[in-house]
Amino acid sequence: MGRIVRLDQNMINMIAAGEVIERPASAVKELMENSIDAGATRVVVAVEDGGRKLISITDNGEGMDAEDLLAAFESHATSKIRQTADLNHIATLGFRGEALASIASIAQVRAVSRTAQSDQAHCLEIDCGDRKPVTPCSGDIGTTIQIRDIFYKTPARRKFLRTANTEMGHITEQFTRIALPKGQLDLVLIHNGRELYHLTGTLRLRQRIAQLFPMLPADDLIDTQTDEKGIRIRALLGHPSTSRTNHRFQYAFLNGRFIRDKFISHAIKEAYRGLLEPNRFPVAFLFIEMPYDEYDVNVHPTKTEVRFYNSNLVHSQILGTMREKLLGTELHMPARLASGPSASLEENRESQRARRQEIADAMADFFQRHRPTHHQQQFDLQADRPAVGPVSGHAERPPAPAAELPEFVFEGPRYLQIHDSYIVAQTDEGFVIIDQHALHEAMLVETLRKRARSGPLESQRLLLPETFEVTEAQADAIENHTDLIVRLGVELAPFGPRTYAIQAFPTLLAKVSPLDFIQDLLDLLISRKAAPSPEEMLDDVLNMTACKAAIKAGQKLTDSEIAQLLADRERYESISRCPHGRPTTLTFSIGELEKQFKRT
């Protein structure tokens, strides 16, 4: 009895805010949408501390007078729909009338707005639902809304906010989703006073994509459009060789609104059938226009999902448009900038390897004929220094002048790879059997430790940053180990929600796939949560790194590669055991051999 009470309005707004305003990026989305609905041609988004401290959005739209300004922050207050029938053909981005009321219930808000008819602006301040009266103030035509200290009275929600970097990734993503289909608008995004994007209204779609996605080869996107059966489609499609490991670079817009839709995703996948490995995702930007009354946007609080009345038609139009273009395009030529472990990159590496082998063979041939006792090396097993040096064991013997040598005497290499995993090599005292992986790993660990002691590992910027999605735990790991990641020479930048881009990668690991490496690194960081000290953690990571970068067991090596490995071996101190404690080398003396063969 009397247990049930009607919630007060502010509570209602806060509960609504839970649905619509998940994090600073949601507020940015709602406010940018409002600016666009208000007919703005220029919107400036300025954010501080990933939006936790301040989100400020200024537009040059139609503005609001004093009365509307007050009404705008009431819940379920909107100028965009009036009656039920309006819900059937919503042409604006907003219509629920909830965003401003929700935002004002969970932050300090200051709104300044002026219409073209008025010579002064009006200002309204609301502190977590607590509003002051509207007052006249100075201001340009249009609206500025500032949100400070989001969730500051709801610590439980504020606790869920991530670092400024991560929140900024989400904000950038929302900005991108609004900016892509709005090519005619001037849009600016500023973080902590630094301009991240300035998209001018004159940019063509391809240029806009290039600015928003510097890691994509925007020039190579395949452009097509159709206009049939009431559905107009423009598609910019990635070459199959630019495919990704996730659908991060698939964007669909319906009448200027970013949407996620399973029919559309399916159509994209189908269109690339046979052109991609099953676990790869193409890059695709789709802009769909169709009558407003052919779908319902009122199915999801953030309006990113819609319900098509004829989803089969939408599916078949998209599939048809894309498929026809892809099949009609010469796709065999590798794209200029392939990324990821794609076929063309592999082919490239393969052909490079083959070429180097040819050169090595030619040189070996030359030396066999002209300098029979001296074996020259061209290969480099480590990425960090130029290929040098003759083989150990042969090195001490200076090459004899060719004239003194008997003809056709060739002293071949005194080593042999067996089972593609072990190297048997002659030494002065007898012979050794080397575990190729363990030895290389031990050498790499030593190099890595030495380098890491004197500062961050030398790194190289990736031509095309690789992006990857992270789980919450992985995002935490990245945030908690920024120092360590920097020391490794890895540069990760947030890129959209739960997505990071690998911008730079250690040169020592030139032969390792950055994506693979980062996944393993994150797994390790997560599994060693309670690492006693940063130094121990670094050691663990370096061991893992060496293991990944080292020659593998089962990997066939050329003579020159083996020779290089043996030569390098001379330069290291503590390499009798690999980081896991296994021996790298077994030594046999000539005496032992002779005993075994009963020669003594």
Ligand code: ADP
């Ligand atoms: P909705 O966008 O769903 O209508 P909001 O709570 O986001 O709901 O906004 C409420 C109303 O405030 C809008 O319908 C619009 O009339 C007005 N409004 C909001 N932002 C702006 C703006 N930047 N410029 C002009 N009017 C605005």
Ligand code: MG
């Ligand atoms: Mg709105």
